[in-house]
Amino acid sequence: MLYPKITQVAHVLPTKVVSNSDLEAILDTSDEWIYSRTGIKERRVAIDESTSSLATEVGKILLQKANTKDVDFIIVATMTSDEATPSTACLVQDGLGLTQAFCFDINAACSGFIYALSVAEKFLLSQKYQKGMVIGVDVMSNLIDYSDRGTAVLFGDGAAGVLVENISSTPNFISELIQSDGNRYEALHGLSSNRSNPFKIVHNQSPYLLMNGKQIFDFVLRDVSKNMLQALKESGLEHEDIDFVLAHQANQRLLNALAKKINMPKEKFLSNVAYYGNTSSASVPLLLSESVDKKELVLGRNQKILFTGYGAGLTWGSLLINI
Ligand code: COA
Numbered sequence: 001m002l003y004p005k006i007t008q009v010a011h012v013l014p015t016k017v018v019s020n021s022d023l024e025a026i027l028d029t030s031d032e033w034i035y036s037r038t039g040i041k042e043r044r045v046a047i048d049e050s051t052s053s054l055a056t057e058v059g060k061i062l063l064q065k066a067n068t069k070d071v072d073f074i075i076v077a078t079m080t081s082d083e084a085t086p087s088t089a090c091l092v093q094d095g096l097g098l099t100q101a102f103c104f105d106i107n108a109a110c111s112g113f114i115y116a117l118s119v120a121e122k123f124l125l126s127q128k129y130q131k132g133m134v135i136g137v138d139v140m141s142n143l144i145d146y147s148d149r150g151t152a153v154l155f156g157d158g159a160a161g162v163l164v165e166n167i168s169s170t171p172n173f174i175s176e177l178i179q180s181d182g183n184r185y186e187a188l189h190g191l192s193s194n195r196s197n198p199f200k201i202v203h204n205q206s207p208y209l210l211m212n213g214k215q216i217f218d219f220v221l222r223d224v225s226k227n228m229l230q231a232l233k234e235s236g237l238e239h240e241d242i243d244f245v246l247a248h249q250a251n252q253r254l255l256n257a258l259a260k261k262i263n264m265p266k267e268k269f270l271s272n273v274a275y276y277g278n279t280s281s282a283s284v285p286l287l288l289s290e291s292v293d294k295k296e297l298v299l300g301r302n303q304k305i306l307f308t309g310y311g312a313g314l315t316w317g318s319l320l321i322n323i
Contacts, residue, residue: 002166004124004173006299006323010061011160011289012054013276014046020153027149034153039252043156043277046139052082054159055137056095062133062163063096071163072129074103075120077112077136077281079190079312080143081105088137101133109188110248110311112136112281114178114319117307120164121173127166135161138280143190145208154251155209156277160285171322174304175235177227178317187215188312220254224310225261231318232306239264242320243303244296248310249273249283270296284309299323 019042020031034040046054055076063069074096076089089103108115113136120132137159146152190209232242245268247255252273259266270291279286284307291297297305302322310316 001127003168003171004121004164004166005168006162006321007165007167008062008065008163009160009285009289009292009299010058010065011158011282011286012057012061013158014044014049014054016045016047017042018045018156023153026146027152029149029153037251037253038154039271039273040153040277041274043275044158045141046157049139049157050082051078051080051137051139051159052088052091052095054139054157055088055092055135055161058135058137058159058161059092059096059133062161066163068131069096069098071098071101071131071133073120073123074098074101074133074135075116076103076105077108077116077134078105078138079107079109079112079280080139092135108309108311108315109313110250110278110280110283111309111313111315111317113284114307114309114317115315117162117164118176118178118317118319124164124166131163131165133161133163134285135159136281136283136285138282140209140278140280143209145206148208150213151209151211154278156279158276158279158282158286160282160289162285162288174237174320174322175231176317176319177231177234179223179227179315181314184215184219184314185312187212187219187314190312217254219314220250220310221257221261223314224308224316225258227316228258228262228306228308228318231320235320237304237320241304242268242306244291245269245306245308246284246287246291247308248278249276249287250278250310280311297323
């Protein structure tokens with residue numbers, strides 16, 4: 001039996017950079033407030049790009065790097081599909097010409113990549129499929145109210161992904177714990193409604209992302225920290241065995257607090273939130289891909305990485321993986 005391993009990584013970003021001072025020009029905010037509360041300096045905003053175009057570019061790079069067109073499935077994690085249907089994954093398939101692959105999206109908000117990678121692993125473990133493409137992509141700028149300083153400063157757009165293949169003689173997905181709590185959905189949600197339906201009167205609904213920042217902050221420190229520690233415990237590994245933590249890049253202050261809460265040196269928490277903000281489903285694979293480019297992480301070296309996501313749903317989860 002062969003076990004799944006991450007074999008390629010790639011990321012693609014919109015070219016438009018929006019700095020904190022650009023936001024100062026349109027909102028009652030300041031670089032000082034944003035940076036001190038979140039660690040964010042700038043973010044990318046899609047102008048000519050779309051969710052499917054960014055994801056397709058990621059897919060192209062993955063196929064080029066692997067020199068293959070032999071992919072059994074494409075899973076895209078996103079909550080900002082260009083269209084409600086078909087899925088972004090089907091548009092990626094079309095763009096890549098991978099006619100033999102089956103394709104679908106997962107919406108688990110900022111935990112989406114963690115969920116999608118877990119699902120990919122299960123398909124591969126079945127041994128029926130040998131190679132999967134998992135992409136996390138979000139164009140959060142489509143969902144953000146740029147007159148709401150509470151959310152507009154936090155989010156950005158991006159896409160990143162991996163190829164996962166059955167190539168290893170030993171397991172690499174060491175432990176996982178994936179959780180949800182729909183009861184707390186109101187802490188972070190974006191409404192969707194058909195405003196042209198003459199039979200339905202929609203009252204007081206904002207079409208934008210709404211967030212209770214403090215509730216999310218508390219949720220991460222309480223529930224996500226427990227989840228990370230439980231995933232670690234179930235792996236049988238100790239804190240010092242973990243080479244790096246790749247946690248969802250929502251806010252540097254939150255990442256520092258999380259590191260402290262789980263008693264992990266904050267240097268082990270890799271970070272790029274300063275340059276991209278919160279890119280939702282793209283956040284964790286974007287950090288992975290950049291860290292590989294910077295050679296902080298080396299695929300095939302068997303570094304033990306704790307991947308953690310958290311976000312709307314509420315959803316959260318960790319995967320401990322040998323990369
Ligand atoms: N610029 C300037 N002032 C702002 C602001 C902005 N962009 N956004 C909010 N403020 C104001 C608030 O209105 C408030 O003003 P008031 O005291 O007059 O009411 C003040 O700053 C303090 O707001 P507060 O909410 O207490 O700030 P905070 O220190 O808790 O930080 C967040 C706010 C959003 C940065 C923080 O709660 C957070 O990071 N939460 C997690 C959010 C997240 O990551 N969500 C996505 C998860 S997937």
